[in-house]
Amino acid sequence: MENQIIVHYQLFGDQTNIQERAYDICLEQTVELPDKLLTDEIRSKIVGKILSIETKTEYSQVRIGFSTDVATYELTQLLNVLFGNISIKVGIKITDVEFPQEYLSHFSGPKFGISGIRKQAKLTDSPLLCTALKPMGTSNLQLAEYAHNFAMGGIHYIKDDHGLSNQRFNEYKERVELCSKAVARANSKTGQLTFYVPNITSPSDQVLMRAEFAQKNGAGGFLICPGLVGMDTMRLISERFDLPIFSHPAMLGTFVTSKENGFSHSLIFGKLQRLAGADASIFPNYGGRFGFSKEECISICKGCTDNLSNIKSIFPVPAGGMTLDKIPEMIDTFGKETIFLVGGGLYSHSSDLTENAKYFSQFLMKS
Amino acid sequence: MENQIIVHYQLFGDQTNIQERAYDICLEQTVELPDKLLTDEIRSKIVGKILSIETKTEYSQVRIGFSTDVATYELTQLLNVLFGNISIKVGIKITDVEFPQEYLSHFSGPKFGISGIRKQAKLTDSPLLCTALKPMGTSNLQLAEYAHNFAMGGIHYIKDDHGLSNQRFNEYKERVELCSKAVARANSKTGQLTFYVPNITSPSDQVLMRAEFAQKNGAGGFLICPGLVGMDTMRLISERFDLPIFSHPAMLGTFVTSKENGFSHSLIFGKLQRLAGADASIFPNYGGRFGFSKEECISICKGCTDNLSNIKSIFPVPAGGMTLDKIPEMIDTFGKETIFLVGGGLYSHSSDLTENAKYFSQFLMKS
Numbered sequence: 001m002e003n004q005i006i007v008h009y010q011l012f013g014d015q016t017n018i019q020e021r022a023y024d025i026c027l028e029q030t031v032e033l034p035d036k037l038l039t040d041e042i043r044s045k046i047v048g049k050i051l052s053i054e055t056k057t058e059y060s061q062v063r064i065g066f067s068t069d070v071a072t073y074e075l076t077q078l079l080n081v082l083f084g085n086i087s088i089k090v091g092i093k094i095t096d097v098e099f100p101q102e103y104l105s106h107f108s109g110p111k112f113g114i115s116g117i118r119k120q121a122k123l124t125d126s127p128l129l130c131t132a133l134k135p136m137g138t139s140n141l142q143l144a145e146y147a148h149n150f151a152m153g154g155i156h157y158i159k160d161d162h163g164l165s166n167q168r169f170n171e172y173k174e175r176v177e178l179c180s181k182a183v184a185r186a187n188s189k190t191g192q193l194t195f196y197v198p199n200i201t202s203p204s205d206q207v208l209m210r211a212e213f214a215q216k217n218g219a220g221g222f223l224i225c226p227g228l229v230g231m232d233t234m235r236l237i238s239e240r241f242d243l244p245i246f247s248h249p250a251m252l253g254t255f256v257t258s259k260e261n262g263f264s265h266s267l268i269f270g271k272l273q274r275l276a277g278a279d280a281s282i283f284p285n286y287g288g289r290f291g292f293s294k295e296e297c298i299s300i301c302k303g304c305t306d307n308l309s310n311i312k313s314i315f316p317v318p319a320g321g322m323t324l325d326k327i328p329e330m331i332d333t334f335g336k337e338t339i340f341l342v343g344g345g346l347y348s349h350s351s352d353l354t355e356n357a358k359y360f361s362q363f364l365m366k367s
Numbered sequence: 368m369e370n371q372i373i374v375h376y377q378l379f380g381d382q383t384n385i386q387e388r389a390y391d392i393c394l395e396q397t398v399e400l401p402d403k404l405l406t407d408e409i410r411s412k413i414v415g416k417i418l419s420i421e422t423k424t425e426y427s428q429v430r431i432g433f434s435t436d437v438a439t440y441e442l443t444q445l446l447n448v449l450f451g452n453i454s455i456k457v458g459i460k461i462t463d464v465e466f467p468q469e470y471l472s473h474f475s476g477p478k479f480g481i482s483g484i485r486k487q488a489k490l491t492d493s494p495l496l497c498t499a500l501k502p503m504g505t506s507n508l509q510l511a512e513y514a515h516n517f518a519m520g521g522i523h524y525i526k527d528d529h530g531l532s533n534q535r536f537n538e539y540k541e542r543v544e545l546c547s548k549a550v551a552r553a554n555s556k557t558g559q560l561t562f563y564v565p566n567i568t569s570p571s572d573q574v575l576m577r578a579e580f581a582q583k584n585g586a587g588g589f590l591i592c593p594g595l596v597g598m599d600t601m602r603l604i605s606e607r608f609d610l611p612i613f614s615h616p617a618m619l620g621t622f623v624t625s626k627e628n629g630f631s632h633s634l635i636f637g638k639l640q641r642l643a644g645a646d647a648s649i650f651p652n653y654g655g656r657f658g659f660s661k662e663e664c665i666s667i668c669k670g671c672t673d674n675l676s677n678i679k680s681i682f683p684v685p686a687g688g689m690t691l692d693k694i695p696e697m698i699d700t701f702g703k704e705t706i707f708l709v710g711g712g713l714y715s716h717s718s719d720l721t722e723n724a725k726y727f728s729q730f731l732m733k734s
Contacts, residue, residue, distance in 0.1 A: 024656075031502030032528055033711050038502065046504035069534060070503065074570050076595045077532040080617050084529070084595065088620030088657045135398030135405065136437065137413035161399055162451070165444040167436060203441050204571070204600045228443045228451065230597030233571045250447050253455030258625040289391075290455045344400050 004065035006051060006098040007082055011060045012260035013091035018060045022050045025062070025092070028085045030070055046070060059093075059260075073106040075232045075276060083263070095264040097271065104275075104309040108235075112244040112279040113312025114305070114337055120220070120244065121156050121193055127331060128339040129154070129361050130197075130246075130317060131346050133179065134161040137169055144178035146353055150346070151186030151194035153357020157339065158183060159223045160199035162248045172198070173213060180218030195220020197246055200237070201228050211241050219243060221279075227251030231276040238277025246317065247278035256296075265296040270303015273314065280315040280339055285330070288320035294333065301334055315339045324349075324363055331364075340364065371432035373418060373465040374449055378427045379627035380458035385427045389417045392429070392459070395452045397437055413437060426460075426627075440473040442599045442643060450630070462631040464638065471642075471676040475602075479611040479646040480679025481672070481704055487587070487611060488523050488560055494698060495706040496521070496728050497564075497613075497684060498713045500546065501528040504536060511545035513720055517713070518553030518561035520724020524706065525550060526590045527566035529615040539565070540580060547585030562587020564613055567604070568595050578608050586610060588646075594618030598643040605644025613684065614645035623663075632663040637670015640681065647682040647706055652697070655687030661700065668701055682706045691716075691730055698731075707731065 011021055023035070026048030031038060038047065051063040071081045083094050110116070118124060131150055133143045147158050158179075166172040176198045183196040200210040200222045207229055211222055221244045226234045228251050238245055249269060255262040262268075265283075273281040281304055284290030286297050297318060305313040318334060319341035330340065342360055349356040378388055390402070393415030398405060405414065418430040438448045450461050477483070485491060498517055500510045514525050525546075533539040543565045550563040567577040567589045574596055578589055588611045593601045595618050605612055616636060622629040629635075632650075640648040648671055651657030653664050664685060672680040685701060686708035697707065709727055716723040 028656075030530060031504070032499070032530065033502045033714065037711065037714055042502055042504045046502065069536065070530075072532055072534055074532055074573075076568055076570055076592075077530075079595055080530060080532075080568070080592065083621075084592070084617030086620070087594070087618050088616060088624070088651055088659075090624050090658050132399070135400045135409055135413065137398070137409045163397060163399065163437075163444075163447060165439055165441055165447075167439055169436065201443055201447070203443055204597060204603045206441075225443075225447065225451065227454070228446055228597070228599075230571060230595070230600060232595075233597060233600075236571045249455060250451030251454050253453070254450075254625075254629040255621050257455070257457050257628040258621075261624040262621045284455055289395075291457050292455075344404065347400065347404055 003068045003100065004049070005068055005071055005081070005100070005103065007064050007066060007094060008096040009062045009064065010093040010095055011062055011091060012058065012093065015055065015060060018053055018055070018062070022053060022062045022064065025064055025086055026050060029066065029081050032085070068100065068103050073103070075235055079231060091260050093260060093262060093264065094267060096267060099309070101309045104311055107275055107311060108239055108277065109274050109311035110245070110277055110279045110314050111238050111242065113314050115312065117244050117279055117315060121195070123156070125336060126365050127336045128156045128315070129364055130157040130159060130339050130341045131155050131357070132159050132161045132341070132343045133164070134343065136161060136163050136167065140170060140175040140178050143175060144182035147179045147196055148182035148186045149353035150357045151183045152190060153354040154190070154192060154361040155194055155357045157195050157197050157221060157246070159197035159246055162199050162201060162223060162225055162250055164199050165202060172210060176214050176217050176219060184218055197221035197223050199223040201225040204229070204233065207233055207237065208240065211237050215241055215243055221246055223248055225250040226276060231272065235277045244279035245277060246280045246282060247273050248282050249284070264299065265292065266299040266303030269300045271308065274304065274308060274311050278314055280317050282317040282319050282341060285318035285320050285322065287326070290320065298333065305337065317341050319343065324360065327363055370435045370467065371416070372435055372438055372448070372467070372470065374431050374433060374461060375463040376429045376431065377460040377462055378429055378458060379425065379460065382422065382427060385420055385422070385429070389420060389429045389431065392431055392453055393417060396433065396448050399452070435467065435470050440470070442602055446598060458627050460627060460629060460631065461634060463634060468676045471678055474642055474678060475606055475644065476641050476678035477612070477644055477646045477681050478605050478609065480681050482679065484611050484646055484682060488562070490523070492703060493732050494703045495523045495682070496731055497524040497526060497706050497708045498522050498724070499526050499528045499708070499710045500531070501710065503528060503530050503534065507537060507542040507545050510542060511549035514546045514563055515549035515553045516720040517724045518550045519557060520721040521557070521559060521728040522561055522724045524562050524564050524588060524613070526564035526613055529566050529568060529590060529592055529617055531566050532569060539577060543581050543584050543586060551585055564588035564590050566590040568592040571596070571600065574600055574604065575607065578604050582608055582610055588613055590615055592617040593643060598639065602644045611646035612644060613647045613649060614640050615649050616651070631666065632659065633666040633670030636667045638675065641671065641675060641678050645681055647684045649684040649686050649708060652685035652687050652689065654693070657687065665700065672704065684708050686710065691727065694730055
């Protein structure tokens with residue numbers, strides 16, 4: 001059917017009543033009533049439809065179709081249909097969603113995506129390098145100096161640590177002004193393009209103002225945590241402003257920490273990020289201080305770049321655990337359509353941040 | 368210390384390096400750098416502090432203090448400090464938060480709470496009864512008739528099903544107008560007070576308009592899903608408007624489905640709801656179609672009503688699985704400071720919704 005969204009779920013636990021559990025999802029995500037209380041018309045037009053059930057060793061793979069009329073073109077209601085109430089049930093993992101082309105045409109998706117970011121950065125085929133300003137509590141002046149020094153060393157995107165919000169010792173507007181100017185100063189010396197990406201994650205009545213302030217004051221992108229502000233707020237920022245969005249995974253981790261509950265990695269850090277307007281999706285790299293496997297990271301890349309009709313491909317941004325000796329393997333794993341985010345590694349290599357940045361950047365370009 | 372937020376975590380899994388894992392939380396939630404790269408000043412002012420570690424059978428209970436300066440008075444950054452990055456780590460459950468009084472004084476919390484809702488409903492000591500308009504796909508005219516009939520039967524709050532957004536067959540404005548008027552018509556006949564509570568969960572650029580439209584057109588409260596719009600958007604609605612907020616748990620379930628990850632029930636459905644301005648917190652009752660235990664439900668009630676300085680107590684709203692024969696036990700479990708949400712039960716008891724409503728309502732009042 002043209003007008004249905006097909007959702008893939010894995011049902012863990014008791015496998016004796018899978019048909020019933022699957023139909024329960026069809027009801028729970030739409031009418032929230034027992035089948036016996038429904039008219040034929042409601043049952044046929046509103047309730048989800050079981051399209052297939054496949055039994056695997058540990059779980060059953062179920063595909064359910066939901067009417068696009070039920071999901072509407074509002075991201076909040078779409079998310080609700082995909083996983084709202086059943087997020088509360090144990091043993092359901094949502095692994096993928098197939099959207100009709102017509103449905104996707106109602107979403108703008110990423111304004112930049114891979115192609116737009118490459119155009120902004122004027123880099124046609126190398127991987128990109130990103131770092132973070134930290135630690136919180138360092139004066140804004142000092143952070144701006146770090147930004148300047150990283151820019152001198154050829155880092156492409158320099159983002160705020162996502163914990164930098166508007167602390168009294170790291171006031172937002174001052175930080176944005178100082179860091180933007182510092183990066184511009186470096187750019188004028190090097191003739192290269194480095195972009196400062198401030199964190200605009202903030203209360204609902206401030207996030208648009210922070211984005212506007214950043215755009216007006218020379219920022220080159222936005223960092224935002226959709227797990228904190230809501231996925232749809234990121235979508236709104238994407239539609240209203242003209243800078244690429246780096247999406248940070250804070251508070252989204254619980255959706256993937258349990259094998260038998262929540263979302264697949266590729267969906268929450270890939271496909272849904274694109275639908276919600278992210279241009280680059282940050283996630284913890286394997287081998288770093290978080291527990292994602294190599295396969296999970298690769299699945300995120302696929303979620304970021306697989307064909308999705310009018311919705312652009314976006315950069316996967318594996319973060320953390322990157323040291324010089326790992327670069328060849330990381331390029332082998334992620335390919336060149338990647339932004340590598342190096343945090344602690346750039347601060348600890350030596351005390352000269354520009355030299356550290358050059359070192360990583362040149363090594364990466366040659367790889 | 369006066370200026371620290373004390374956070375309780377349970378650390379599951381490997382218990383041999385708990386001190387290290389606890390300190391990792393202190394770093395991860397603040398500076399995101401290894402300790403060796405920190406100055407003494409940053410370490411003492413910014414990094415979280417381990418306050419206690421207690422070893423239990425299955426986990427270690429850890430208390431960590433975070434500076435209120437780091438958390439700021441922004442709910443988004445507070446949530447980030449509590450669980451942002453570590454949501455991505457396996458085996459960490461956040462179970463409680465102790466806030467300094469000064470910190471809480473910067474939050475308005477619920478505008479109504481239990482006392483405000485009782486004042487609105489003019490009910491001093493009985494439990495309250497709530498139901499939901501459903502199923503989606505029923506015409507707005509028909510939903511309004513349901514609302515009228517429920518109101519005739521003495522239901523106190525009649526909310527939209529949270530899946531009703533702005534579908535073309537359940538258009539928002541028409542629904543709000545029709546249902547508000549239908550309830551007002553019933554109130555004028557009965558002389559009682561019933562309130563219609565439309566679902567304002569919607570895209571970030573529409574949620575304030577929907578709230579405004581509802582308030583202007585006779586709604587008696589708002590239903591909102593903070594898991595879909597973001598916790599802070601609910602806070603904003605609470606500050607900007609003058610109707611009680613019923614918070615719905617859609618998409619928040621994953622935070623509690625795993626015993627070893629995410630949030631405690633009392634925190635996500637209790638304390639944090641209050642901080643974010645909910646006046647009533649809906650959660651799935653035990654014995655219904657979701658898997659919460661009686662103990663978990665009781666812990667949510669405590670989260671809704673335990674003393675929290677200037678932040679009002681709010682109504683727990685156990686939902687689902689309520690049949691007449693269960694009412695005495697439910698009152699025994701939850702007490703009278705409860706709004707009981709009966710959905711399917713009110714539709715299925717008989718085909719006369721007014722009679723069904725009277726039946727439940729009179730039975731509840733006598734209990």
